[in-house]
Amino acid sequence: MNLETGMIMAMADVKASLAGAYAAGERPTFVSVLPSGYDEIWKMHGVMLVVPIVPPDAPTALQFALRLRRDALISGICENCEATFAIKIEAEVLDVPLAGLFFPHRITCPGNDASTKKMLQGYRQAKHDEKFDLASAAASERLREDAGSNGVELDAAEFGDRIEQRIAELLSPPVPVCEHLESDPDQVWSTFIAHADWKCDACWEQERQEVLRTGTKFDAIEEFTCDLCRRYAPKSIAKLVIRHGIFLLRGGACARCQAHEASQRAIDATVSGGN
Numbered sequence: 001m002n003l004e005t006g007m008i009m010a011m012a013d014v015k016a017s018l019a020g021a022y023a024a025g026e027r028p029t030f031v032s033v034l035p036s037g038y039d040e041i042w043k044m045h046g047v048m049l050v051v052p053i054v055p056p057d058a059p060t061a062l063q064f065a066l067r068l069r070r071d072a073l074i075s076g077i078c079e080n081c082e083a084t085f086a087i088k089i090e091a092e093v094l095d096v097p098l099a100g101l102f103f104p105h106r107i108t109c110p111g112n113d114a115s116t117k118k119m120l121q122g123y124r125q126a127k128h129d130e131k132f133d134l135a136s137a138a139a140s141e142r143l144r145e146d147a148g149s150n151g152v153e154l155d156a157a158e159f160g161d162r163i164e165q166r167i168a169e170l171l172s173p174p175v176p177v178c179e180h181l182e183s184d185p186d187q188v189w190s191t192f193i194a195h196a197d198w199k200c201d202a203c204w205e206q207e208r209q210e211v212l213r214t215g216t217k218f219d220a221i222e223e224f225t226c227d228l229c230r231r232y233a234p235k236s237i238a239k240l241v242i243r244h245g246i247f248l249l250r251g252g253a254c255a256r257c258q259a260h261e262a263s264q265r266a267i268d269a270t271v272s273g274g275n
């Protein structure tokens with residue numbers, strides 16, 4: 001499909017025209033980085049190319065494989081196995097075939113699909129775990145800052161089930177999240193227990209300022225309803241902050257729930273030897 005003229009070309013024509021362009025020394029031009037941060041979009045003759053980014057902290061073998069693949073897309077030939085591009089139909093949208101361009105690297109080439117994919121998955125998983133651990137630690141830190149003496153760190157089984165259930169509800173689709181969580185979920189997620197609207201740290205701080213300015217977020221009933229037992233308790237509501245992994249939940253707890261939680265924690269502390 002030639003996007004520039006709106007003309008749909010047969011696959012053979014696309015291939016011939018691209019081959020001609022590569023042979024004439026024409027090179028794709030950079031368009032943008034994909035939101036995932038893993039790939040870039042380049043374009044040549046109205047054909048979009050998804051070009052892998054070579055992460056500077058990836059293992060050397062993976063960097064080498066990605067660089068081969070990247071250079072092949074840009075130059076038109078793999079310098080290691082001499083694969084040239086091929087075209088296959090990826091999908092059809094309203095009867096219009098959408099073609100993808102790829103390089104059939106030889107199985108002995110370090111840039112081949114199977115081994116690169118395996119290395120890439122390993123690297124991304126490790127990267128994800130690392131970021132997740134950092135986000136968990138940050139959430140824990142935030143809990144201590146925010147909660148002061150009233151912070152309830154999730155460990156008591158009775159509340160654990162209830163809170164885990166609530167988190168599952170708050171995360172069931174469609175989940176309203178800020179754009180930053182959407183593009184990078186490995187960070188601290190904050191919301192009110194009573195209200196599914198997840199925010200990253202920066203957006204949460206903005207929300208907090210907004211609440212400080214306007215006085216309240218919820219109506220008087222919700223404001224004084226315990227988030228653990230859902231009782232209306234205008235006299236005894238105290239601030240409650242709960243962390244579960246990377247999730248931080250804010251709300252209020254009544255005196256009864258606070259006392260219950262405190263005794264649970266005392267029991268847990270005794271059972272686990274004071275840790």
Ligand SMILES: [Zn+2]
Binds near residue numbers: 078079081
């Ligand atoms: Zn190759």
Ligand SMILES: [Zn+2]
Binds near residue numbers: 203
């Ligand atoms: Zn945000």
Ligand SMILES: [Zn+2]
Binds near residue numbers: 228
């Ligand atoms: Zn309560």
